[in-house]
Amino acid sequence: MPDEYDYFPxxxxxxxxxxxxxxxFGWKMIAQTAASQGVENCKVSCxxxxxxFTNLLPxxxxxxxxxxxxxxxxxxxxxxxxxxxxxxxxxRCMILMFSVMMAGTLLSHAAYAQRPExxxxxxxxxxxxxxxxxxxxxxxxxxxxxxxDEGLVEIRNKLIALEEKILAxxxxxxxxxxxxxxxLDQLGEPPASGTVEEPEAVTAERNFxxxxxxxxxxxxxxxxxxxxxxxxxIEDIGTRRRELFxxxxxxxxxxxxxxxxxxASEFGQEVSELWRRVSSWLRFxxxxxxxxxxxxxxxxxxxxxxxxxxxxxIAASMTANAGDIASPTFLERISVAFWATLLPTLVLGVxxxxxxxxxxxxxxFRDDLGTIIVSIxxxxxxxxxxxRLALLILAPWNPAWRLVKFGNEPSKQLYWxxxxxxxxxxxxxxxxxxxxxxxxxxxLTVAKTLVATVIVAxxxxxxxxxxxxxxxxxxxxxxxxxxxxxLYLIGLVPLAASFLGYVGxxxxxxxxxxxxxxxxxxxxxxxxxxxxxxxxxxxLRTSEGQWLKKRFKYSDTTIDQIGVASGILTNFIxxxxxxxxxxxxxxxxxxxxxxWAVKILSGVQVGSITISFFGILSGIAxxxxxxxxxxxxxRWLDGTVMARSKMDSGVRNxxxxxxxxxxxxxxxxxxxxxxxxxxQNLALIAGGLSLGIGFGLQNIVSNFVSGLILLAERPFxxxxxxxxxxxxxxxKKISVRATEIETFQRQTVxxxxxxxxxxxxxxxxxxxxxxxxxxxxxxxxxxxxxxxRDILMTIATEHPLVLKNPExxxxxxxxxxxxxxxxxRIFLLDVFDLNVVQSEIRFSILDAFAAENIEIPxxxxxxxxxxxxxxEALDKALPKTRKPPARGRxxxxxxx
Amino acid sequence: xxxxLTGLTVLALTGGQALAASAVNKDSEVRxxxxxxxxxxxxxPIASGETVExxxxxxxxxxxxxxxxxxxxxxxxxxxxxxxxxx
Numbered sequence: 001m002p003d004e005y006d007y008f009p010x011x012x013x014x015x016x017x018x019x020x021x022x023x024x025f026g027w028k029m030i031a032q033t034a035a036s037q038g039v040e041n042c043k044v045s046c047x048x049x050x051x052x053f054t055n056l057l058p059x060x061x062x063x064x065x066x067x068x069x070x071x072x073x074x075x076x077x078x079x080x081x082x083x084x085x086x087x088x089x090x091x092r093c094m095i096l097m098f099s100v101m102m103a104g105t106l107l108s109h110a111a112y113a114q115r116p117e118x119x120x121x122x123x124x125x126x127x128x129x130x131x132x133x134x135x136x137x138x139x140x141x142x143x144x145x146x147x148x149d150e151g152l153v154e155i156r157n158k159l160i161a162l163e164e165k166i167l168a169x170x171x172x173x174x175x176x177x178x179x180x181x182x183x184l185d186q187l188g189e190p191p192a193s194g195t196v197e198e199p200e201a202v203t204a205e206r207n208f209x210x211x212x213x214x215x216x217x218x219x220x221x222x223x224x225x226x227x228x229x230x231x232x233x234i235e236d237i238g239t240r241r242r243e244l245f246x247x248x249x250x251x252x253x254x255x256x257x258x259x260x261x262x263x264a265s266e267f268g269q270e271v272s273e274l275w276r277r278v279s280s281w282l283r284f285x286x287x288x289x290x291x292x293x294x295x296x297x298x299x300x301x302x303x304x305x306x307x308x309x310x311x312x313x314i315a316a317s318m319t320a321n322a323g324d325i326a327s328p329t330f331l332e333r334i335s336v337a338f339w340a341t342l343l344p345t346l347v348l349g350v351x352x353x354x355x356x357x358x359x360x361x362x363x364x365f366r367d368d369l370g371t372i373i374v375s376i377x378x379x380x381x382x383x384x385x386x387x388r389l390a391l392l393i394l395a396p397w398n399p400a401w402r403l404v405k406f407g408n409e410p411s412k413q414l415y416w417x418x419x420x421x422x423x424x425x426x427x428x429x430x431x432x433x434x435x436x437x438x439x440x441x442x443x444l445t446v447a448k449t450l451v452a453t454v455i456v457a458x459x460x461x462x463x464x465x466x467x468x469x470x471x472x473x474x475x476x477x478x479x480x481x482x483x484x485x486x487l488y489l490i491g492l493v494p495l496a497a498s499f500l501g502y503v504g505x506x507x508x509x510x511x512x513x514x515x516x517x518x519x520x521x522x523x524x525x526x527x528x529x530x531x532x533x534x535x536x537x538x539x540l541r542t543s544e545g546q547w548l549k550k551r552f553k554y555s556d557t558t559i560d561q562i563g564v565a566s567g568i569l570t571n572f573i574x575x576x577x578x579x580x581x582x583x584x585x586x587x588x589x590x591x592x593x594x595x596w597a598v599k600i601l602s603g604v605q606v607g608s609i610t611i612s613f614f615g616i617l618s619g620i621a622x623x624x625x626x627x628x629x630x631x632x633x634x635r636w637l638d639g640t641v642m643a644r645s646k647m648d649s650g651v652r653n654x655x656x657x658x659x660x661x662x663x664x665x666x667x668x669x670x671x672x673x674x675x676x677x678x679x680q681n682l683a684l685i686a687g688g689l690s691l692g693i694g695f696g697l698q699n700i701v702s703n704f705v706s707g708l709i710l711l712a713e714r715p716f717x718x719x720x721x722x723x724x725x726x727x728x729x730x731x732k733k734i735s736v737r738a739t740e741i742e743t744f745q746r747q748t749v750x751x752x753x754x755x756x757x758x759x760x761x762x763x764x765x766x767x768x769x770x771x772x773x774x775x776x777x778x779x780x781x782x783x784x785x786x787x788x789r790d791i792l793m794t795i796a797t798e799h800p801l802v803l804k805n806p807e808x809x810x811x812x813x814x815x816x817x818x819x820x821x822x823x824x825r826i827f828l829l830d831v832f833d834l835n836v837v838q839s840e841i842r843f844s845i846l847d848a849f850a851a852e853n854i855e856i857p858x859x860x861x862x863x864x865x866x867x868x869x870x871x872e873a874l875d876k877a878l879p880k881t882r883k884p885p886a887r888g889r890x891x892x893x894x895x896x
Numbered sequence: 897x898x899x900x901l902t903g904l905t906v907l908a909l910t911g912g913q914a915l916a917a918s919a920v921n922k923d924s925e926v927r928x929x930x931x932x933x934x935x936x937x938x939x940x941p942i943a944s945g946e947t948v949e950x951x952x953x954x955x956x957x958x959x960x961x962x963x964x965x966x967x968x969x970x971x972x973x974x975x976x977x978x979x980x981x982x983x
Contacts, residue, residue: 164954167954167956167966167968169957170964170965170966171966171967171968173966174965174966175966177963178982181963181979213963217962217963217964220956220964220965220966222963223956223966224932224956224964224966227932227956228932228935228937231931231934231935232935234935306907326932404966591953594952594953595952595953598916598952
């Protein structure tokens with residue numbers, strides 16, 4: 001093998017030439033060489049695999065590719081890959097460098113086994129070891145500091161972050177594993193003993209890859225065990241926190257006078273301690289950080305100013321004409337309330353947190369005071385939100401904008417009570433933070449909580465005792481009984497608990513009540529809003545409804561329906577936001593809620609079928625989109641293509657209808673498969689249906705098939721005049737089950753298609769509209785029959801709508817009882833002129849016969865009466881003036 | 897109407913996205929994945945042709961050929977010939 005060559009044999013392939021770097025260069029090099037040497041039948045195929053030689057060739061980057069060229073055997077004896085003079089110096093250098101490296105490598109196959117670890121292994125191995133150490137450390141700190149909830153929460157948060165890191169680290173192995181697996185696939189299984197041995201290079205590479213794979217699997221296994229351990233710890237912490245919580249709630253403090261007296265003196269000490277800290281902090285700030293404070297305050301104020309201006313502008317645009325409306329509708333009130341609550345709170349929140357962040361960034365906070373300040377900011381924002389909410393729902397000073405039907409005085413009273421409740425609860429929270437930071441004595445904490453609880457409980461009792469509504473006479477009425485008693489209960493239970501010494505329970509209950517109450521009230525307003533949106537024609541009156549009407553030209557009914565849908569959607573959104581908030585407030589973890597939501601949305605297993613909310617939704621959405629597309633295609637084909645091709649309207653109708661049904665079926669299939677329902681399952685249903693068809697559905701199926709035949713065969717089309725059994729009229733619409741026919745009396749008859757297929761159907765307008773009509777006429781005996789024929793012929797030929805060819809004919813049909821009967825047969829170009837022509841010809845016949853004195857006779861009878869008394873009786877009965885009827889002139893009366 | 901259609905298309909495209917990892921067994925026999933999610937380890941048998949969704953929050957999984965993989969919860973696993981391909 002010449003030195004310049006850089007290929008070596010591999011089992012399964014004739015020769016392999018490897019080349020690092022530009023793939024197209026290597027390929028071209030082989031192809032050019034083969035061509036220049038006149039090699040025929042040289043099959044050069046390229047195969048790119050990720051670089052496994054990165055570790056061997058440190059000068060190459062990790063993401064470089066190896067070009068492997070498989071050459072057919074017959075081309076190799078002749079093919080030489082020389083470093084010839086035609087190749088540029090750079091190329092020669094490259095090939096030379098590669099050859100040297102490759103040769104060096106090939107000389108010691110053992111090098112495969114001694115190769116350094118892959119990059120990912122080298123990087124992740126110490127990381128995973130570090131994570132395991134961290135997990136152990138956290139487990140140890142859990143054992144030691146499992147007495148405080150704050151400590152446990154901190155460890156838990158660290159564990160959650162650690163778990164994410166472990167998983168991320170294990171995920172990092174995936175690309176390398178994929179590489180190894182695909183390379184192992186290329187190398188194939190080791191040859192069985194007794195067969196041709198494979199080159200050592202291949203064996204060595206395979207062994208190396210397998211070893212690396214085993215190591216990766218082992219590391220992922222370690223990561224998995226660490227993850228399990230971390231999750232177990234998280235669960236243990238959850239259990240421990242629940243135990244602590246239960247202890248805190250069930251812990252009883254002895255409440256007596258000494259507690260309160262001690263607390264009073266300790267309160268004084270605490271205030272002075274707080275003041276000492278605050279003043280020392282302020283001194284520090286003034287001496288060393290004055291510039292930063294001025295700077296940070298200036299930036300925060302500037303941000304606040306901008307936000308205020310922007311917020312006000314937005315608020316003003318949202319509530320532009322709010323002031324002008326004397327009696328706003330509920331929807332107007334609620335939308336103004338929404339924006340007027342949200343925007344100022346948002347502005348305040350952004351301002352407060354920007355300021356906090358800036359102060360933190362400038363290093364102005366001390367840890368202890370910083371915590372207190374953050375809690376003050378949090379509480380302020382929540383209390384402000386409650387205040388805005390109460391102001392807008394109760395509107396104490398603006399009855400027209402009140403969202404609830406309360407009286408003026410009760411609204412004011414309730415507003416103050418609600419704001420006071422929120423304020424006191426917030427104050428209690430701030431005080432608790434202060435207690436924690438200053439490590440206050442237990443007496444003080446208990447006494448403070450007791451005072452706050454009693455005040456809030458009394459406030460809630462006062463809310464329960466309020467008489468918010470007014471009857472027609474202006475007399476105030478209390479809350480409905482369930483609400484009143486619920487409020488009493490909510491106030492009394494914490495009150496009793498705190499006096500019995502269960503201060504922790506009382507405080508927990510009150511906090512939950514205040515926050516949950518705020519969420520529930522907000523949700524209630526949301527539900528009210530949705531009810532108002534969905535009310536009849538309410539949406540039509542809103543600006544959004546008017547915009548939809550103007551923009552999309554929707555009808556009032558459509559907009560009303562959109563209103564109903566918006567109402568349902570609002571309910572859904574309120575539940576979606578409100579429920580998780582309440583659950584979170586009551587101690588459920590975000591992760592749990594998310595998992596439930598995912599379970600509900602992504603599928604509920606019923607037997608072997610998974611019903612997925614998202615699947616169904618996306619199925620419906622895809623069906624609607626596909627159906628709309630098909631409809632659009634149908635309209636486009638009908639209106640653009642078929643209309644221009646001057647196609648017969650019947651064919652057009654058939655094609656349009658057929659496309660409509662095909663479109664529906666295709667859209668339904670798309671929808672069904674997008675919903676995750678296997679089409680195989682539908683086959684089962686179809687099997688069941690076929691049994692049903694055998695029994696009960698055969699009529700419907702027969703009509704359906706008949707409909708398809710009608711569309712394909714087209715014995716009549718829309719607009720044709722058909723006669724089917726007793727029904728005669730115009731075809732209006734051919735559907736798949738039935739055909740709609742409008743009779744001349746404008747009655748719509750729905751005729752099942754099977755009747756149109758199974759029975760004879762007359763079509764006046766099938767191939768053309770030509771029709772023959774007959775007009776029968778009788779003349780008196782004694783009239784000149786030939787003269788009659790001539791008159792009739794003249795009348796027929798002179799009528800403009802009667803066809804000359806085929807020419808009209810007069811047929812002497814019979815000798816009737818009273819007349820000579822003729823029939824005038826004429827052809828019309830358009831059958832729809834039938835009635836007009838018949839009528840006009842009859843007029844003409846009457847006129848012509850009158851002019852010619854031709855008589856149209858009545859039916860006549862000769863009556864022979866036998867016996868005298870009867871004749872005499874008749875003579876007496878008949879009036880004297882009446883003459884006996886002349887022969888052939890009189891109509892026979894019924895009583896004769 | 898256009899907005900409605902666009903909205904529905906977006907819904908269809910996003911709604912169709914799985915909220916969990918999914919595994920489809922293209923073999924003719926039952927394959928079993930061993931899934932470690934949270935602190936629990938469960939065996940997840942997948943019938944031939946069946947697609948299952950699991951692991952919404954990330955998990956470790958041992959594939960039928962013994963390889964271990966960590967999943968973030970958005971992957972699709974295809975089992976062909978007892979081996980798994982992860983996309």
